[in-house]
Amino acid sequence: MRILLVEDEPRLATQLHAALTAAGYAVDAADNGRDALYQGEQENYDAVVLDLGLPLLDGLSVLRRWRSGGRSMPVLILTARDAWHEKVDGIDAGADDYLTKPFHMEELLARLRALIRRAAGQASAEIACGAVVLDTRRGQVTVDGQALVLTSHEFRLLAYLMHRRGQIVSRTELVEHLYAQDYDRDSNTIEVFIARLRKKLPPELIETVRGLGYRLVCPA
Numbered sequence: 001m002r003i004l005l006v007e008d009e010p011r012l013a014t015q016l017h018a019a020l021t022a023a024g025y026a027v028d029a030a031d032n033g034r035d036a037l038y039q040g041e042q043e044n045y046d047a048v049v050l051d052l053g054l055p056l057l058d059g060l061s062v063l064r065r066w067r068s069g070g071r072s073m074p075v076l077i078l079t080a081r082d083a084w085h086e087k088v089d090g091i092d093a094g095a096d097d098y099l100t101k102p103f104h105m106e107e108l109l110a111r112l113r114a115l116i117r118r119a120a121g122q123a124s125a126e127i128a129c130g131a132v133v134l135d136t137r138r139g140q141v142t143v144d145g146q147a148l149v150l151t152s153h154e155f156r157l158l159a160y161l162m163h164r165r166g167q168i169v170s171r172t173e174l175v176e177h178l179y180a181q182d183y184d185r186d187s188n189t190i191e192v193f194i195a196r197l198r199k200k201l202p203p204e205l206i207e208t209v210r211g212l213g214y215r216l217v218c219p220a
């Protein structure tokens with residue numbers, strides 16, 4: 001899962017970047033509205049954390065322009081304390097959720113997980129595919145109740161496929177959603193991670209759909 005983090009306050013931005021990375025997300029950051037607008041238009045994010053008070057272009061304008069341009073990714077806005085009108089304006093502008101500063105990092109992570117799940121049509125915090133279960137709260141995958149040991153890249157890839165189980169996911173889509181912008185994408189091809197995951201998972205779980213990509217096949 002790939003997140004766009006838009007926050008101009010350096011200390012909070014650093015804390016958020018570290019927490020999101022530790023939670024297993026690929027993170028792109030912007031510290032002003034103009035860059036945020038561009039990145040949100042050009043890249044495909046699984047969710048956006050958007051501060052409203054930003055230099056160059058305010059967060060509400062950024063959000064309105066994304067929505068009017070047809071960008072539908074989940075957006076969690078960060079609003080100033082006691083500014084209830086910001087929440088109303090933000091939701092009217094197309095925000096999916098909000099948090100009031102200061103907030104607890106755990107709450108932000110929980111709300112993000114819920115937004116990403118709902119966007120993928122998953123209501124529950126646990127996503128199952130046969131014997132394989134992804135616990136989105138703990139960031140853990142089990143097979144028949146046994147925890148899998150996965151690298152962060154393997155986890156990100158499997159979590160993405162689990163959110164879209166049964167659907168064909170192209171390599172391009174995987175690259176877009178697994179790596180941050182500044183990451184050297186060539187050095188770690190998707191095929192390598194798929195091969196590693198297959199060794200750790202039940203056979204036949206990850207199907208290669210020739211010319212199209214991959215599909216997680218869940219037994220009925």
Ligand code: CA
Binds near residue numbers: 052053054
């Ligand atoms: Ca700000």
